[in-house]
Amino acid sequence: MPTANLIDLNDVVHHASGQPILSVARLCLPPGHHGLLLGPSGSGKTTLLHALAGLLVPHQGRLSLLGHDLRAIGDAGRDRLRADHVGIVFQQLHLIHAVSIADNLRLARRLAGKAPDEKGLKELLIRVGLADRMSALPADLSQGERQRVAVARALVNQPALLLADEPTSALDDANCDGVIDLLLEQAALSGATLLVATHDRRLMSRLPVLLELVKPMERAA
Ligand SMILES: Nc1ncnc2c1ncn2[C@@H]1O[C@H](COP(=O)(O)OP(=O)(O)OP(=O)(O)O)[C@@H](O)[C@H]1O
Ligand SMILES: [Mg+2]
Structure with missing residues (x-):
């Protein structure tokens, strides 16, 4: 049986x-093609990621995720699809600073309407090397550690x-490699397909370029 493309986008x-x-x-x-x-x-990278996650509906064009037309399914359908199938590591991380990192992960499950999973949560925090910091507030972590929390929360x-x-643009070469290693490793362990939006051309040695965006105004000029 043919598998639906994870993403199918036309003339957006x-x-x-x-x-x-x-x-x-x-x-x-297609699934599995990071x-x-x-x-x-x-050039619109964040805008495109938000459209792929169903956080905004583009003014024109067709966009489907796992075979679902994101325009046709409406707000509730997009929220459901995102909760069930999409994890996002935001450019500005958007951790909730008033609660612990474990609660950041718990809240992400609750907001998605999923039952608590303390075992899964602990395993994820072990995977990103933060099991001993479960009770820490985001402000008590380094920027790199906060990014690891954001990766765990997305999964x-x-x-x-x-x-x-844009997970690597502010990082030196060693940390850049470390973050991509982490994303690839965690995506593989979770069976997820990884899509990275970036202007960081160093990542071209780690992942194939699926799309090169240009500013629409410059293309028209
Ligand atoms: N709500 C908005 N109102 C007006 N302009 C916007 C809005 N959202 C985005 N833009 C503009 O659209 C363009 C694309 O923004 P976007 O954030 O998607 O770019 P980006 O490729 O992610 O950039 P960066 O690499 O700096 O994160 C930018 O010029 C931005 O100023
Ligand atoms: Mg951006």
Whole structure:
């Protein structure tokens, strides 16, 4: 039986303040094919990741995730699909600073409508090397450790698709390699497909480029 592509995107355009900020003719991602969305700052990478996660609906075009048309299924359908199948490591991490890192993971499960899974949570924190920091607040961790929490949180609902937005651009070469190793390793352990949006061309030696974005305004010029 043919497996649906994780992502199928055709002729997507999105505008903000009357200007095109994202324009993509085609993106197709079969399960298991990790890759990069490469593009300079302002080319629409975060906008595209948010569209793939169903956090925004592009003004034009067709976008499907696991065979579901993201426009047709409505807000509730997009929320459900995201909760069940997508994990996101946001550019600004967006950890909840008032609660412990374990509670950040617990909340992510609860918000997705999933039953608590203390064993799975502990295993994830062991995998990212933070099992002994479960009760720490995000503010008590280093930036690298916070990023590890964000990776663990993105995987807590066993997603099919792991999206990471600009995870390495502020890092030196050794830490850049470490973060990609972590994402690839954790995606493999979770059976997730990894899609990284970045302007960091160092990552081209680690993952195939699936799409190179240009600023729509520059393309038109
Ligand atoms: N809500 C908005 N209103 C107006 N402009 C917006 C809005 N959201 C994004 N933009 C603009 O759209 C463009 C694409 O933004 P986006 O954040 O997707 O780029 P990016 O490729 O992720 O950039 P970076 O590498 O700096 O994170 C930018 O020029 C940004 O200023
Ligand atoms: Mg961005």
